[in-house]
Amino acid sequence: MSDVPANALAPISARRRHTDQVMRAVLLIVTLLALVPLVLVILRLLTSGLKAISWDFFTTDPSGNFLGNPGGIKSAILGTIEMIAVAALITIPIGIGVALYLVEYGKQGRFAATVRYFVDVLTGVPSIVFGLFVYVALVVGNVGGSGFAAWKGALAIALLMLPIVTRSAEVVLLLVPDGLREAALALGAPRWKVVTRVVLPTAAPGLVTGSLLAIARGAGETAPLLFTAAIVQGTSFNLNARMNSLPAQIFADVGQAQDRLVARAWGAALTLVTMILILNIVARLVARRSRST
Amino acid sequence: MEAGALTTRDDLAAAGLAGSSRGRLADPAFKWFLTILAVLILAIIVFFFVFLINKASPAISKFGLFGFTFGAEWNVSKSVYGAWPLLVGTLITSAVALVIGVPIALGAALYITELCPARLRAPLTMLLELLAAVPSVVYGLWGVFFLIPKLRPAEQWFADTFSFLPFVGGSVAGPNYFIAGLILAIMILPIVSAISREVISTVPAELKEGALALGATRWEMIRLAVLPYSRAGIAGAIMLGLGRAVGETIAVTLVIGNAPQIGKQIFDQGYTLAAVIANEFGEAANNKLHSAALIAAGLVLFVLTLLINAIARYIVVRGNRMRDIPPPEEELTMPTTGPLIGGPVMQ
Amino acid sequence: MTEPESTEHETPVQDDTIRKEDPPVSAEPEPARSSAEPRSLAGAVTPAKEKPEQTGHTVTLKSVDAYYGEQRAVRDVDIEYAANRVTAMIGPSGCGKSTLVRCINRMHEEIPGARCEGHVLLDGANIYGSGVDVTAVRRAIGMVFQKPNPFPTMSIYDNVAAGVRLTGRKDVKLDERVEQSLRGAGLWDEVKDRLGRPGIGLSGGQQQRLCIARTIANEPEVIIMDEPCSALDPIATLKVEDLIHELKRRYTIIIVTHNMQQAARVADTTAFMLMGELVEHAETQKIFTNPDDPRTEEYVTGKFG
Numbered sequence: 001m002s003d004v005p006a007n008a009l010a011p012i013s014a015r016r017r018h019t020d021q022v023m024r025a026v027l028l029i030v031t032l033l034a035l036v037p038l039v040l041v042i043l044r045l046l047t048s049g050l051k052a053i054s055w056d057f058f059t060t061d062p063s064g065n066f067l068g069n070p071g072g073i074k075s076a077i078l079g080t081i082e083m084i085a086v087a088a089l090i091t092i093p094i095g096i097g098v099a100l101y102l103v104e105y106g107k108q109g110r111f112a113a114t115v116r117y118f119v120d121v122l123t124g125v126p127s128i129v130f131g132l133f134v135y136v137a138l139v140v141g142n143v144g145g146s147g148f149a150a151w152k153g154a155l156a157i158a159l160l161m162l163p164i165v166t167r168s169a170e171v172v173l174l175l176v177p178d179g180l181r182e183a184a185l186a187l188g189a190p191r192w193k194v195v196t197r198v199v200l201p202t203a204a205p206g207l208v209t210g211s212l213l214a215i216a217r218g219a220g221e222t223a224p225l226l227f228t229a230a231i232v233q234g235t236s237f238n239l240n241a242r243m244n245s246l247p248a249q250i251f252a253d254v255g256q257a258q259d260r261l262v263a264r265a266w267g268a269a270l271t272l273v274t275m276i277l278i279l280n281i282v283a284r285l286v287a288r289r290s291r292s293t
Numbered sequence: 294m295e296a297g298a299l300t301t302r303d304d305l306a307a308a309g310l311a312g313s314s315r316g317r318l319a320d321p322a323f324k325w326f327l328t329i330l331a332v333l334i335l336a337i338i339v340f341f342f343v344f345l346i347n348k349a350s351p352a353i354s355k356f357g358l359f360g361f362t363f364g365a366e367w368n369v370s371k372s373v374y375g376a377w378p379l380l381v382g383t384l385i386t387s388a389v390a391l392v393i394g395v396p397i398a399l400g401a402a403l404y405i406t407e408l409c410p411a412r413l414r415a416p417l418t419m420l421l422e423l424l425a426a427v428p429s430v431v432y433g434l435w436g437v438f439f440l441i442p443k444l445r446p447a448e449q450w451f452a453d454t455f456s457f458l459p460f461v462g463g464s465v466a467g468p469n470y471f472i473a474g475l476i477l478a479i480m481i482l483p484i485v486s487a488i489s490r491e492v493i494s495t496v497p498a499e500l501k502e503g504a505l506a507l508g509a510t511r512w513e514m515i516r517l518a519v520l521p522y523s524r525a526g527i528a529g530a531i532m533l534g535l536g537r538a539v540g541e542t543i544a545v546t547l548v549i550g551n552a553p554q555i556g557k558q559i560f561d562q563g564y565t566l567a568a569v570i571a572n573e574f575g576e577a578a579n580n581k582l583h584s585a586a587l588i589a590a591g592l593v594l595f596v597l598t599l600l601i602n603a604i605a606r607y608i609v610v611r612g613n614r615m616r617d618i619p620p621p622e623e624e625l626t627m628p629t630t631g632p633l634i635g636g637p638v639m640q
Numbered sequence: 641m642t643e644p645e646s647t648e649h650e651t652p653v654q655d656d657t658i659r660k661e662d663p664p665v666s667a668e669p670e671p672a673r674s675s676a677e678p679r680s681l682a683g684a685v686t687p688a689k690e691k692p693e694q695t696g697h698t699v700t701l702k703s704v705d706a707y708y709g710e711q712r713a714v715r716d717v718d719i720e721y722a723a724n725r726v727t728a729m730i731g732p733s734g735c736g737k738s739t740l741v742r743c744i745n746r747m748h749e750e751i752p753g754a755r756c757e758g759h760v761l762l763d764g765a766n767i768y769g770s771g772v773d774v775t776a777v778r779r780a781i782g783m784v785f786q787k788p789n790p791f792p793t794m795s796i797y798d799n800v801a802a803g804v805r806l807t808g809r810k811d812v813k814l815d816e817r818v819e820q821s822l823r824g825a826g827l828w829d830e831v832k833d834r835l836g837r838p839g840i841g842l843s844g845g846q847q848q849r850l851c852i853a854r855t856i857a858n859e860p861e862v863i864i865m866d867e868p869c870s871a872l873d874p875i876a877t878l879k880v881e882d883l884i885h886e887l888k889r890r891y892t893i894i895i896v897t898h899n900m901q902q903a904a905r906v907a908d909t910t911a912f913m914l915m916g917e918l919v920e921h922a923e924t925q926k927i928f929t930n931p932d933d934p935r936t937e938e939y940v941t942g943k944f945g
Contacts, residue, residue, distance in 0.1 A: 009765055009780060011773040020510035027408055030400030037479045038424050041435050094330055101327035115331045118338050124602035125595065126540025128567050132591040133341050136348040192323035220428025223542040227574050247430045254434050254547055269431045276426050411752055503789040506747060507803035507858060508779030517802060521793035616792050
């Protein structure tokens with residue numbers, strides 16, 4: 001018995017071994033490379049953004065002055081919250097409703113397949129096209145008595161969020177075991193009660209997760225707002241008029257030559273990213289908690 | 294009538310599940326309500342097209358569909374609107390995005406699924422997904438104030454050293470095609486890698502074991518068993534990344550320079566379909582032809598993304614179908630040739 | 641350095657199955673490892689090109705344990721697999737037979753947290769020795785799996801050639817090797833006209849024989865078969881069992897099976913495992929008619945399993 005390999009166990013060629021080692025190293029390096037931009041962006045957000053943060057930052061509106069105090073981002077934050085809330089109120093019920101139709105009624109039928117296909121199509125539409133659509137449909141014609149309006153911006157974002165909500169809701173609803181539905185039906189419950197009393201409660205955590213993630217996505221969108229809600233300095237609660245938002249404010253400030261405005265842009269960016277991150281974390285916590293119960 | 298414990302109306306009512314005469318109407322009403330929502334989705338898409346075509350018609354009728362889409366000049370002051378420079382810019386930036394982004398995304402997907410230690414998998418995945426949480430305007434901001442100034446010397450060096458290459462050389466503009474493509478690459482990383490990861494993780498374990506049992510190294514196993522099996526899915530992931538890159542607006546318009554020309558080289562300023570809409574929208578408000586041209590550009594963009602997504606779907610479906618041919622029925626013939634001469638073995 | 645041909649199990653299995661005579665081992669010696677001479681696998685004896693060298697390859701296990709993390713699934717197994725013989729591993733589900741054989745071609749360690757301890761010797765060389773390349777071990781000890789696993793995107797030809805192409809040696813004539821291997825797997829006549837077709841277009845039994853061809857194209861010394869027929873219908877099973885009789889002329893074969901009748905049909909010796917331990921290893925006939933250990937007797941008479 002020896003440890004010297006016999007002829008049969010002669011090691012593989014050096015070339016093969018080298019290739020294996022090189023490729024493994026390449027894949028590792030490439031993975032780290034993928035994370036470099038994330039680190040850089042976060043670092044820059046923190047170093048440039050924290051400088052602008054202050055209590056005043058969150059409680060004053062942008063002043064619109066090019067010189068002097070540029071003001072804070074209060075109207076932007078409030079505007080984002082308002083518009084996203086409206087968008088969520090529109091799109092989440094509709095999105096979940098469509099998903100319910102697909103899973104509970106349409107199933108594999110032709111119509112359902114068409115709807116699924118169209119939802120897929122909507123997923124690929126660039127966000128600016130949504131904005132364009134709302135612009136030509138509602139803004140140009142001054143529908144509702146206003147040109148640019150917050151509710152139109154919210155609508156554009158709602159359209160953008162719709163396929164995301166529908167898709168994720170469909171996945172979650174499909175995970176509800178059929179056995180549950182059958183048991184309820186066998187007890188004589190009408191279909192709509194099975195859906196509202198059994199399926200929806202069971203799927204609720206997943207639906208919440210999906211909705212939060214869609215909201216996080218919608219909160220960051222700029223392009224649809226550019227020609228629907230546009231931008232304005234003051235805080236407003238009038239949904240039928242222009243409204244500020246964090247992405248629009250950042251976009252407006254980026255091109256400015258003034259350092260203070262740029263600093264405000266970084267502060268606003270940090271705020272926006274933080275909001276999105278919080279939504280993401282909450283969504284994941286909801287998902288994890290539901291999985292462990 | 295009375296068959297068991299849970300069949301009386303009272304029992305059902307107690308369980309909260311009893312039907313009622315109201316319930317008998319509620320069921321179809323509920324179903325129709327949901328169906329209408331589904332129809333809404335179809336209606337939206339149809340409306341999209343109708344409205345967009347309508348508002349774009351001044352531009353399209355003036356230049357013709359082909360004339361607009363492939364018109365070589367986009368000149369606002371002359372009221373000439375041809376989308377070709379925009380299309381080219383879209384394609385160039387997307388190509389750069391794919392060339393840079395896909396290998397990295399795919400490599401990361403392979404590493405995470407096949408090579409990395411199990412406990413690192415979840416954190417690495419989460420970090421990659423975080424890339425998607427950064428909004429496009431923040432990438433644009435970062436691009437303008439970090440990437441452009443930081444990379445400019447390197448770009449200039451590259452342009453000078455490799456000026457013999459086509460499309461390289463000359464003086465480097467701050468915002469340019471390359472930076473836009475680079476930022477797009479970063480933005481498509483999460484989606485391409487997430488889908489690739491999903492696809493790669495569905496490779497059946499027995500295929501990978503089969504390759505290893507032949508004496509393959511880890512990389513050879515990936516090459517033999519993982520990549521060929523996943524290629525349709527990965528192609529789909531790439532197409533979806535392409536779709537995303539084509540439609541990305543805000544980050545691009547901030548870092549591409551918005552110059553309505555076809556740049557001669559990779560470090561020139563340029564324009565894309567999406568960027569032109571965001572950039573010129575304000576000034577076009579009172580100019581009917583200009584607005585129509587922008588909307589027409591949006592239409593071209595829309596159709597382009599539709600095409601890309603349709604191709605993506607086709608590739609995935611067809612590729613998977615070829616891979617999963619079900620075996621034919623087992624042959625019911627007794628062996629009569631080869632080493633089996635001498636009769637079958639019988640119990 | 642190889643150990644001398646084991647003489648423990650001299651008498652061939654005697655039962656009433658009709659079987660071809662096992663040729664004397666010396667008539668078909670293995671060619672030397674580095675030789676690139678094509679071997680004829682047509683089943684006939686063609687000694688002209690064979691080197692009159694040593695005979696087959698033995699695998700010896702000494703005190704082998706196998707772990708999944710902290711859990712020991714195989715305890716202290718000593719067993720010797722004689723050259724050019726078929727040894728069946730039988731036992732109830734979970735007894736560790738699959739785990740054990742995967743220690744032999746070092747596939748067990750691919751599972752995260754899994755490891756083997758002890759000595760596994762191929763012709764006297766410890767395959768777990770330091771400096772031994774695990775991929776070399778796997779080329780030398782091939783494996784056929786329970787579920788046929790041809791590479792779905794490759795043609796029949798490419799499937800068979802896959803292992804050979806890995807070694808990248810230029811002196812191997814691929815066409816010949818592929819044909820020999822397909823003949824050796826009893827598949828040549830059925831597929832010779834469609835070598836370019838996808839490997840998964842074959843029936844289940846043909847796919848399994850394709851996997852066998854792929855394995856022998858690699859010129860291993862030992863072939864492990866982990867329940868190779870359990871996913872196949874009876875006709876295909878028959879074909880594969882006949883193949884095993886042929887293959888043992890050239891290779892040492894270890895077959896894991898839960899089917900005792902199969903073990904009785906194909907194996908020269910049979911080893912019975914229970915709860916991770918090797919209970920008994922003897923000539924197949926003895927195991928099934930007159931085993932030493934009462935546990936073996938209970939299993940083969942169907943009292944449990």
